[in-house]
Amino acid sequence: MxxxxxxxxxxxxxxxxxxxxxxxxxxxxxxxxxxxxxxxxxxxxxxxxxxxxxxxxxxxxxxxxxxxxxxxxxxxxxxxxxxxxxxxxxxxxxxxxxxxxxxxxxxxxxxxxxxxxxxxxxxxxLRVSPLCTITREYLADGAVGTPEHILATNYVPYGTVYWDHEYRNYDITQGLFLQKATHDLDYICYLMDSPIVRVGAMHTRGRIFGGSKPAGLRCSACDDTETCLESPESRKRNSSGGVQSDHWCLFGEDCGSPETGMNEDSSSALIEFESGVHGVYTQVFYARRDAGTRGATISGYQGTLRFDWYTNELHRVRHHRPFSDTIKAGGGASHFGGDTELARDFVAVIRGKGASRTPIRTGLESVYACLAARASAETGAFVDVRQVGAVS
Ligand SMILES: NC(=O)c1ccc[n+]([C@@H]2O[C@H](COP(=O)([O-])OP(=O)(O)OC[C@H]3O[C@@H](n4cnc5c(N)ncnc54)[C@H](O)[C@@H]3O)[C@@H](O)[C@H]2O)c1
Missing domain, CATH: 3.40.50.720 (NAD(P)-binding Rossmann-like Domain)
Incomplete structure (x- = not known):
């Protein structure tokens, strides 16, 4: 091949x-x-x-x-x-x-x-990861009745990568709705079985990362590494994650600014689905260690499903019967097993033995929702999401 x-x-x-x-x-x-x-x-x-x-x-x-x-x-x-x-x-x-x-x-x-x-x-x-697909199967089997709401969170314990790696370059990433939430808004639509039609969003930028340190500064040339929590020494000492070798300063002026564009410390979107229900998505980039969590709570009149890729568990509550249960997925695979699934899909498509579960339409739908979220965060107004197939 x-x-x-x-x-x-x-x-x-x-x-x-x-x-x-x-x-x-x-x-x-x-x-x-x-x-x-x-x-x-x-x-x-x-x-x-x-x-x-x-x-x-x-x-x-x-x-x-x-x-x-x-x-x-x-x-x-x-x-x-x-x-x-x-x-x-x-x-x-x-x-x-x-x-x-x-x-x-x-x-x-x-x-x-x-x-x-x-x-x-x-x-x-994420969309094709086993934990997400089994959640979708539960939903299809009526575990919550009709899905009426979704609350999705993403506390990224490796978020420093958006400041001390190339991802800091706003011209290339255009912010963390597009860079990160594109995954989450995609799996959210998959689970809710409905496209996002309207978004109201906010972002907080320049309060934690970014700053006035000189452009291009690296830890190896900085006098503050004893006290800076992001120096390789501190990260090692505190087991706080991130690269433990020399890296760009997370507080440098070349991280951008709210005026010129920069990645956000955190951002959130209130989302309305075509089906008429709504949900919330929040992403936080300064979380560390055990604060990491990524997953969603989907509820309807009949029940609630809650899953988290970090614990690899799906919890099901029946609202009107006295039973709740938790199922646990095997761990250890990259992107929670999703990368293996993507690879299997790709090989199946190449061999003519299967179809893509993430065709170009899914990428476009997600980008249109992310662009609406960014526009809303910038303007303070709710923004309608362009739909695939819309006439310009
Ligand atoms: N799907 C996921 O879960 C996931 C995870 C990590 C990264 N990503 C995405 O992967 C992409 C790449 O990230 P990365 O960390 O591998 O970056 P990278 O910098 O390691 O890789 C980019 C490559 O593109 C090459 N390149 C630069 N200009 C080029 C040009 N004009 N034509 C062809 N090649 C060119 C570079 O030399 C480099 O080898 C990003 O867009 C990122 O969002 C996705």
Missing amino acids: RLGVVGHGGRISGMIKGPFRQADSDLRVVAVVDPDEEGARSRLAEEDRDDAVFYPSLDEMVRRGNLDALAIGTRCNLHTPYAIEAAAYDIPLFLEKPVAINMEQAIALEDAFEGSACPVVVSFP
């Missing part, structure tokens, strides 16, 4: 060497488009390292590479332009999220895939 990769960075190389290879041991990376050939080659599996051919463009890679499948693993801002190119071919595509970072990109992407025969697996591990 001959895979061509655009942007062979940390995330996609990890997916290929782990879940993709587990799903199909015949899979080989035979072609790459990446301006950093040395770095990209170093991330290839040993068996691919010598043979993979680097191409200057996606077009040339497809014309000359004799490919069975494509994967786009660049940073966020390049997902759309490369996916638009890929839409012209019938080759199955694995596409990293978010599928777009602004409205222009999202509409152009939707246009490109209208009538395209290119099957897409969008990289949404």
Whole structure:
């Protein structure tokens, strides 16, 4: 199975060497488009390292590479332009999220895939994770009656990555609704079986991370590492997570500002579904250690379901019978088992043996909801969510 990769960075190389290879041991990376050939080659599996051919463009890679499948693993801002190119071919595509970072990109992407025969697996591990799919099965079996409300939370215990890694670059991420909530709003719609039509959102920025330290400052050149809670020494001493090697300052002016754009310390969205019910989603990026939690509570007149990917448990309460129960999933898999499921879907699509559970439509629906959330947080007004298929 001959895979061509655009942007062979940390995330996609990890997916290929782990879940993709587990799903199909015949899979080989035979072609790459990446301006950093040395770095990209170093991330290839040993068996691919010598043979993979680097191409200057996606077009040339497809014309000359004799490919069975494509994967786009660049940073966020390049997902759309490369996916638009890929839409012209019938080759199955694995596409990293978010599928777009602004409205222009999202509409152009939707246009490109209208009538395209290119099957897409969008990289949404939460939707396909076993805990999420069993929750959906419970809902389909009537565990809560009709779902009337959802409360979803995401206390990210590794949130410093959005400040001390490249993710701090707002021009590329366009904020953490698009970067992070794209996963959550996607699985929320899946569970509620309804698209989001209206959002009212708020964000808090520049109160914890960001600041006035000089641009480009790294811990190795800083005088405050004894007292700074984010220095490698402190993180080690306090077991507070995050990279424990030299890194960019989380309090630097190059983290951006509320005026120029920056990632948020926390953000929340009040969401209305097409079905007429509503829900809430909150994400917090300074949480640490055991404060980490990600999951949802879905309720209806008949009952309540509550699950958390960190504890890997689903709790079911019957409102009108004296029984409650908890089921526990096996742990240990990356993205709560979702990455394995995505890989199996991708291989099935390539082999013509199955369909994607995260087609391009899911990526677009989520991006439209995230863009509405960001617009609402910026303006203070409720914002209608553009729907896939809407006429411009
Ligand atoms: N689905 C998930 O759960 C999940 C998890 C982590 C990251 N991600 C997403 O993965 C994406 C990549 O993140 P990463 O941490 O792997 O980044 P990365 O910087 O490690 O990888 C990006 C790669 O793209 C290459 N690149 C840069 N410019 C390019 C160009 N013009 N053409 C082709 N390649 C180019 C870089 O050289 C690098 O190899 C991000 O958009 C992120 O949101 C998704």
